[in-house]
Amino acid sequence: MGTPETKRVGLEAFAEVQRLIVVAAHPDDLECICGGTVAMLAERGVEIFSVNCTLGDIGTREAGILRPALAATRLAEAEEAARLLGIRRVYNLGHHDGELVASLELRAQIARLYRLTQADTLLTFDPYWPGQIHPDHRAAGQAALDAYMPSKMPLYRPEQLAENGADLCRLTRVFLFSTQREPDVFVDVSAVYERKVAACLAHRSQFPEGEKNLDWMKEMDARAGEEIQVPYAEVFKTMPVW
Numbered sequence: 416m417g418t419p420e421t422k423r424v425g426l427e428a429f430a431e432v433q434r435l436i437v438v439a440a441h442p443d444d445l446e447c448i449c450g451g452t453v454a455m456l457a458e459r460g461v462e463i464f465s466v467n468c469t470l471g472d473i474g475t476r477e478a479g480i481l482r483p484a485l486a487a488t489r490l491a492e493a494e495e496a497a498r499l500l501g502i503r504r505v506y507n508l509g510h511h512d513g514e515l516v517a518s519l520e521l522r523a524q525i526a527r528l529y530r531l532t533q534a535d536t537l538l539t540f541d542p543y544w545p546g547q548i549h550p551d552h553r554a555a556g557q558a559a560l561d562a563y564m565p566s567k568m569p570l571y572r573p574e575q576l577a578e579n580g581a582d583l584c585r586l587t588r589v590f591l592f593s594t595q596r597e598p599d600v601f602v603d604v605s606a607v608y609e610r611k612v613a614a615c616l617a618h619r620s621q622f623p624e625g626e627k628n629l630d631w632m633k634e635m636d637a638r639a640g641e642e643i644q645v646p647y648a649e650v651f652k653t654m655p656v657w
């Protein structure tokens with residue numbers, strides 16, 4: 416993870432953030448990947464908006480469960496997790512799980528939310544990390560980055576700007592997660608780790624056996640923590656934008 420030359424920073428990388436939008440693919444991505452960082456920023460008074468591109472409607476090994484029922488369960492679980500983390504609003508873009516594509520339609524859906532939320536900072540998947548095996552994660556990250564420039568331009572989908580509260584996109588900072596491409600931000604999340612775990616466990620359909628289903632996440636966060644000598648850390652890669 417990283418090279419000795421990579422300059423590392425912690426939570427101070429987010430010092431100027433006031434309104435944060437997180438674009439993920441599935442209803443439990445945010446919680447498992449950056450739930451600790453989000454919880455700490457919410458405590459500081461940052462307005463946080465969570466966007467899930469898919470319904471998460473194939474996320475089960477239970478035979479016989481119907482996709483619409485699973486989608487409804489997962490929407491409710493995302494709301495519960497959002498309450499635990501202090502997220503102001505959760506949006507779901509309604510795509511089918513396992514079939515997400517960085518289409519023009521998805522780009523426009525995300526651009527609309529940049530314009531409506533007036534977020535100043537974006538967190539999303541690193542679509543350029545070659546180890547990203549989940550196509551939905553790649554597609555969500557790609558579409559989130561692709562929406563950045565057009566959403567700042569008045570002639571792109573101008574009808575979006577007529578919506579109540581909407582204005583041109585104000586994003587000025589982008590951080591990528593789920594990456595091993597030399598991450599440069601290591602956030603010590605040890606102090607809020609219980610809350611991160613609780614938010615993940617709100618997704619009961621995904622972690623039916625409770626905390627032991629999260630061993631993989633704890634190992635991942637502990638490995639990142641070793642890099643900065645703390646129990647648990649979450650990592651991000653700064654993406655320079657203008």
Ligand SMILES: [Zn+2]
Binds near residue numbers: 441552
């Ligand atoms: Zn996912």
